[in-house]
Amino acid sequence: QSADTQEMVRVLVAYHSLSGHTEKMADAVAQGARAVPGTQVILKRVGAVTSDELFSVDAIVLGSPVYWSNMAGEVKQFIDDWQFKFGVFPEFKLKNKVGAAFVTGGQISSGKELTMLSILAAMLGNYMVAVSGGGAFGASATTEGNSPGIDEQELAGARELGGRVAEVSAALKRGIARHESRTGVSGP
Numbered sequence: 001q002s003a004d005t006q007e008m009v010r011v012l013v014a015y016h017s018l019s020g021h022t023e024k025m026a027d028a029v030a031q032g033a034r035a036v037p038g039t040q041v042i043l044k045r046v047g048a049v050t051s052d053e054l055f056s057v058d059a060i061v062l063g064s065p066v067y068w069s070n071m072a073g074e075v076k077q078f079i080d081d082w083q084f085k086f087g088v089f090p091e092f093k094l095k096n097k098v099g100a101a102f103v104t105g106g107q108i109s110s111g112k113e114l115t116m117l118s119i120l121a122a123m124l125g126n127y128m129v130a131v132s133g134g135g136a137f138g139a140s141a142t143t144e145g146n147s148p149g150i151d152e153q154e155l156a157g158a159r160e161l162g163g164r165v166a167e168v169s170a171a172l173k174r175g176i177a178r179h180e181s182r183t184g185v186s187g188p
């Protein structure tokens with residue numbers, strides 16, 4: 001790896017989407033992250049993420065449609081696969097990666113915040129560093145009823161989340177590198 005590549009911050013934006021709304025938000029999160037200089041983005045459906053990708057990135061931003069006030073089964077499967085397929089435990093292999101969430105839901109008050117918190121809870125359980133942006137718990141959009149589709153304000157929230165994830169990841173990466181060179185101990 002060149003020095004340049006080592007300096008780059010790598011952000012994985014992984015999502016599930018059946019009718020395209022969450023995918024649109026994922027594109028905007030990726031766009032926001034790419035706008036921060038020195039950031040590389042991997043944008044993928046949850047089922048397509050490889051072990052190399054999961055472990056090489058500095059941040060994981062996870063997006064889901066709200067299904068019955070919680071995340072879609074595909075997203076939960078991906079999180080469970082952190083252990084079943086990728087074996088993160090007992091070493092806590094995702095420790096100190098930045099984590100964030102975004103969601104879309106049909107109705108205004110029908111589980112979006114709960115879903116983001118469920119995703120963040122799984123990240124915290126993996127000793128990841130949870131960040132918000134584009135909203136108190138992450139970026140979200142209402143897609144049905146009198147607010148169909150994704151509007152510009154919702155896309156702006158998604159871009160804001162992507163940007164914040166990239167910036168916090170860069171700061172954390174630099175801080176951890178300094179800590180390791182000072183103490184010889186890996187990670188805090």
Ligand SMILES: Cc1cc2nc3c(=O)[nH]c(=O)nc-3n(C[C@H](O)[C@H](O)[C@H](O)COP(=O)(O)O)c2cc1C
Binds near residue numbers: 066
């Ligand atoms: C099985 C199922 C359950 C759903 N449950 C909720 C719900 O509890 N709350 C909500 O706001 N929307 C709910 N929705 C609506 C979706 O969250 C919404 O249409 C979402 O934007 C779809 O995302 P996608 O286009 O990325 O597939 C549900 C949809 C399905 C198919």
